[in-house]
Amino acid sequence: KAGVTQTPRYLIKTRGQQVTLSCSPISGHRSVSWYQQTPGQGLQFLFEYFSETQRNKGNFPGRFSGRQFSNSRSEMNVSTLELGDSALYLCASRYRQGRQPQHFGDGTRLSIL
C-alpha cells in the first residue's frame, strides 16, 4: 500500500513569510507526528496528532503549529519564518495503539532566503 506522502517536496520562502506543509498518512493510520531535521540539531520531534487533537508537543516556539483533519491527513504551519527554520520537515504515521512502528515520508525540504 502507499506510504506516507508529503507535499511539496521542496519549498523556498523568505524571512517573515509563513508556510503550510501537508502530510497524507498511510491508509488506516490515525496518528501523525512531525519532525524537524537540521544538520546541527538532528531529528527533533515537533508534535503528534491523533483524532484531530494534538497529543504531544516538542520544544518548539508557538510559530510552529499543526492540525489534523477527520481523514487523518495533517498539515503543519510555520509563521514568521526565520533563517533557522531551514530544514527537512518529516511526517510519520502509525496506528494509535499496538507495537506497530512509525513510518516516515521523505519530507519537505524548506529553504529560507
Place this chain on the structure above:
Amino acid sequence: DAKTTQPTSMDCAEGRAANLPCNHSTISGNEYVYWYRQIHSQGPQYIIHGLKNNETNEMASLIITEDRKSSTLILPHATLRDTAVYYCIVRNLPGSSNTGKLIFGQGTTLQVKP
C-alpha cells in the same frame, strides 16, 4: 526514554555482515528497542524492533543482550544500498497512552564499500 550510544561511523565490505552496536544501559523494563535507517535525501525507514527476545525479519536481525543494556543490528549481507545513517531508539511499551515521540540520537553512519 532511555538514552542510546552508538559509534559515529563504521565501514563494511559489500557482501559481508554488518554488525551495528547500540548501548542503552539505562533502559527500563517496558522500553522497546527500535532501529531505523536514513538513506541520503530520504525519510527514516523502519527496520526492526524488539523487547528482549532476538528478532529477525526480511531486512535484518536484532540481538538484545540478556540484561537488555545493549543490542546489535545485523545486516547479514550488506550491499552498497545499505549505506545510510542507522538510528537506535528506545521507547516505552506501546499502549493506549503511548506517545508517538521518537528521540533520535546522532546514529551510526554505515559505509558499505565494494
